[in-house]
Amino acid sequence: MTKLPETGSVIDGFRLGEMIHAGSMATIFRLTGDEGPLPLVMKIPRLGPGERAVNVIGFEVCRTVLGAVAQSRHHPTLVAYGDVETTPYLVMEHIDGVRLDDWLGRAPMPPEEIARLGTAMALALSDLHRQDVVHLDLKPTNVLFRSNGEAVLIDFGLAHHGHFPDLLAEELRIPLGNWVYMAPEQVLGVRCDPRSDIFALGGILYELATGRLPFGHPATVAELKRRFYRDPVPPRTLVPSTPPWLQEIVLRCLEVDARDRYASAREIALALSTPAEIPLTERGSRERRAGLPTLARRRIRAARFAPAPCPPPSTEPQVMRVVAVAISPQEVNEALRVALRDAARSAIAADPGCRIACITVVPPAATLSGVGEENSATGRHINRLIELRGWAKPLELPEERVTYHVLESDKPGAALVDYVRMNDVAHIVIGAPAAGTLPWRFGGAGAQVVGSAPCTVTVVRPRSEG
Amino acid sequence: MLDLVEQYGSKGAVVVLGNHDAAAMGRSDDALNRNALAAVDWTRAQLGPRQREFLASLPLTVAEDDFLFVHASAAAPGQWIYVSGPREAAESIDAGGAVYVFSGHVHEQKLYYTGTSGRPMLFRPVPGTPIPTSKHHRWLAIVGSAGQPRDGNNAACYALFDTERERVTFFRVPYDFGAAMRKIRAAGLPDRLARRLERGL
Numbered sequence: 001m002t003k004l005p006e007t008g009s010v011i012d013g014f015r016l017g018e019m020i021h022a023g024s025m026a027t028i029f030r031l032t033g034d035e036g037p038l039p040l041v042m043k044i045p046r047l048g049p050g051e052r053a054v055n056v057i058g059f060e061v062c063r064t065v066l067g068a069v070a071q072s073r074h075h076p077t078l079v080a081y082g083d084v085e086t087t088p089y090l091v092m093e094h095i096d097g098v099r100l101d102d103w104l105g106r107a108p109m110p111p112e113e114i115a116r117l118g119t120a121m122a123l124a125l126s127d128l129h130r131q132d133v134v135h136l137d138l139k140p141t142n143v144l145f146r147s148n149g150e151a152v153l154i155d156f157g158l159a160h161h162g163h164f165p166d167l168l169a170e171e172l173r174i175p176l177g178n179w180v181y182m183a184p185e186q187v188l189g190v191r192c193d194p195r196s197d198i199f200a201l202g203g204i205l206y207e208l209a210t211g212r213l214p215f216g217h218p219a220t221v222a223e224l225k226r227r228f229y230r231d232p233v234p235p236r237t238l239v240p241s242t243p244p245w246l247q248e249i250v251l252r253c254l255e256v257d258a259r260d261r262y263a264s265a266r267e268i269a270l271a272l273s274t275p276a277e278i279p280l281t282e283r284g285s286r287e288r289r290a291g292l293p294t295l296a297r298r299r300i301r302a303a304r305f306a307p308a309p310c311p312p313p314s315t316e317p318q319v320m321r322v323v324a325v326a327i328s329p330q331e332v333n334e335a336l337r338v339a340l341r342d343a344a345r346s347a348i349a350a351d352p353g354c355r356i357a358c359i360t361v362v363p364p365a366a367t368l369s370g371v372g373e374e375n376s377a378t379g380r381h382i383n384r385l386i387e388l389r390g391w392a393k394p395l396e397l398p399e400e401r402v403t404y405h406v407l408e409s410d411k412p413g414a415a416l417v418d419y420v421r422m423n424d425v426a427h428i429v430i431g432a433p434a435a436g437t438l439p440w441r442f443g444g445a446g447a448q449v450v451g452s453a454p455c456t457v458t459v460v461r462p463r464s465e466g
Numbered sequence: 467m468l469d470l471v472e473q474y475g476s477k478g479a480v481v482v483l484g485n486h487d488a489a490a491m492g493r494s495d496d497a498l499n500r501n502a503l504a505a506v507d508w509t510r511a512q513l514g515p516r517q518r519e520f521l522a523s524l525p526l527t528v529a530e531d532d533f534l535f536v537h538a539s540a541a542a543p544g545q546w547i548y549v550s551g552p553r554e555a556a557e558s559i560d561a562g563g564a565v566y567v568f569s570g571h572v573h574e575q576k577l578y579y580t581g582t583s584g585r586p587m588l589f590r591p592v593p594g595t596p597i598p599t600s601k602h603h604r605w606l607a608i609v610g611s612a613g614q615p616r617d618g619n620n621a622a623c624y625a626l627f628d629t630e631r632e633r634v635t636f637f638r639v640p641y642d643f644g645a646a647m648r649k650i651r652a653a654g655l656p657d658r659l660a661r662r663l664e665r666g667l
Contacts, residue, residue: 056602057581064598084600164597165589170581 005029005044011089012082014042025055025157030094039094040079047088054176057167058157059088064164065156066092069131073150074124095152097144100204104140107211108239111246114208115272118249120151121201122269126424128153129194129265132162136191138200139178140207160191179218184228184256185307187221192310195258198265202253209246210238214254228256228302229295234286245275248284258308266424270403273422279399321354323347324428326416326449327391328360335462336431337391343429343460344395354426356395356402358388359419361412361445381406413448420453428453432461468513472520483524484537484570485546491521497546501656508655532601533627534564538571548572555586555606566599566627566634567606574617575610575625575636579603591625591636598633607634613646620666 007029009016017030020041031040045059066078080091100117103109109117121143128135135142137158144152158177160166168176168191175187183199190196206214214232218224235242235250249271255261262268271278290298325344327337344356362384388404395402409415420428430446450457475481486502489495490509498506513521526543528535539547539554540562548571549555555578559567575593578586580603591597599605610623621638628635647660 060598060600060602067598068595084602163592163595165577165579165587167579167581167603169587170583170585 011042011044011087012080014040014080014089014091016042025058031091038077038079039096040091041094043090043092045088047084054168056084056088059084059090061159061167062156063090065133065159065161066090068161068163069128069133072127073146073152074127075153075156095144095146095154097146097152099141100143100145101140104207104211107208108242109208111209111241111243111275114205114246115275116149117145117151117208118201118205119269119272120145120149121153121204122265122272124151124153125194125197125201125265126269129197134160134192134194135197135200136160136186137177138197138204139181140204143204162192166191174221175224179224180213180215182224183258184225184305185258187224187227188305188307190307190310193258193308194265194311195261195263195308198253198261198268199255199258201265201268202250202261205246205250205253206232206235209235209242209250212238225302228305229298231289233289236285237287243275244280244284245271245278247286248278248280249275251283251286256302256305263311270423274403274405277403277405321351321426322357322423323351323354324357324359324416324420324423324425326359326361326428326430326445327388328412328431333431333462336460339460339462340429340431341391341394343458347427347429347458348395348397354401356392356397357405357419357423357425358392358402359405359407359416360384360388361407361409361415363410364408411445413445416445416449417453420449420455425453425455427456427458429458429460432459468517468520472517475520480528480530480535481524482528482535482537483521483526487521487524488544491518495546501659504656505659508653529564532565534562534567536562536567536569538569540567540569546571549578549606549608552578552586552588555588556580556584559586559604559606562606565601565604567604568625568627569606569608570611572608573611573614573623574608575623575638576608577634577636578606578608580605593636593638596628596631596633596635598631599627600632605634607636610636610638614663615666616662618666620664 005011005016005027007016007019015032017032019027019029021028024046026043026045028041028043031042045055047056047059063078063081066075067081069075071077076092076095078090078092082089125135125138135153135156137155138153142153142155144154146152158168175182175189177186181200181203183196185193186196203214215227215230218226232254235247236244249268253261253268262271323344325340327340348354348356362380384406385404388406392402392404405419407415407419416428419425428449430449432446446459450459471481485495485497486506486509489498489506490513492510526536527540534540536543537546539549539558541547541557541560547554549558549569550572558569559578559580575591577589577591577597579589580586586606607625609625612622612624615621615623619638620643621640623636623638625634625636643663647663650660651657
């Protein structure tokens, strides 16, 4: 038996500094010395007599998943690892950030702040999910925020990676993971559904919004299974100032059947960053939990609860592919509006599952000054939205397939490119200037989008202008 | 083909006997259908004394360190049992007594592995992705068929094991199945044997 590592020990050339975490599965040390460009930590699993076998497997899983995912700002970079037989350890990037649980004391938080944190977490999840990775242990202690607001997910010991054998997929007697945030299907041992992380995210958002846990602290498996039929108290009942859009998002994430939740984390990021645009359902205005008759019915059904099948791997980018259409403000050229609409129709025909994002860029509100309602910043913003809706109406798309966005920026080109990046837009349609006229529509924005948007760009010019 | 395998064998490659090899040597095999028997008859006619001797010398299993190589199930190597599910995989792993069992017979690439409960689970490998395979578990790799893939993909199958880093990688490579089809037809063998190569069935 080797002696326990402590501050000052040297393992494979790495010198241990301060111990920053001692958990049931592992201890974590800062590393000292100038090892390279990244500040590092070493995570040493608690292996050995008396420790749980799942610790060994968790170590292997963590190594495999972190070693396989593309380097990103949303999880620590794995730098080195030791042999599980002799010197098990992982050397990873030290994330300098605030752990979400440090902020839980501030709940209920203002909705805008929850939206910001939630968007960051959803983007981090989306980054994992598109690589066929499901975290499966999302909880406030596993989320850090960098100073620039980006979320970083840590601890991949329970994660599932679709490209590797799932060493934790066993008939487990006791559901593995944090019971507070665990999705119903995960309780039953399903480990391949990214929507399980979406449920956990919903639990976290609920906690931030209300200061309470949606399903309490279950102590037994029977209590854990109550979430199969017992819905959480609506956040607005606990904190009346909760806006309906936030309650809508939270409760949709917490749906029992994974198919009733958001299909992808990307959609949650979009909903949280454009709260005014999301369609509200009964969830948003719900005032109380289900009554006894409903509860009784659900409870009977819950006994036969069959989890939704996991979505096929590597499909997230295809789930609701986003096609953006940039419609310039003060558009007077009807021929171009029609041509843009025709291009949108072609995109819809090519991918009937896509979502059309109608975008217009206006100068920032601060530079707008006007008298009267229609000239105020809000008034003009609303007018733009009405214009966009008018443009999209002939497409006859169902409400959830089309969204409207008025971006405020002095630099329309940059604003559009940012939008494409942030929202994983697959295809953007923009109007060309009339042939022979200068400058380009959007004041050069078109050229910038063609030049730097990381997606397909279609430039539309009406025939009559040729 | 056989001469090439023999060459590799003489340089130290592991070669084990398969059911078609055994059939070509005259051992009867009830599992073979009419088309397969036609192929076996053709093969038998092609074999010279040297090739017969080579086939006769082949073992059913080869055990080396942590590895066991076998054509079908290690539970009864001469009975050509198909490892078609976790139960058969468990039997083969238990009988193999090795950390890693490599086999074929089933034409699709599969990886069975045991966790803490000891019950094998099935994983369908992603071609080209190295899979860490630590000795804490036991593994049964079905490397797939080089000559007759049957999963709807006509690319040939093989796998590599990296003993240094303890990981296995499954591969798929396109090959000139058109030439193989022409040769099968030229030999007067059943057309179905040629057609299935194109569709990987």
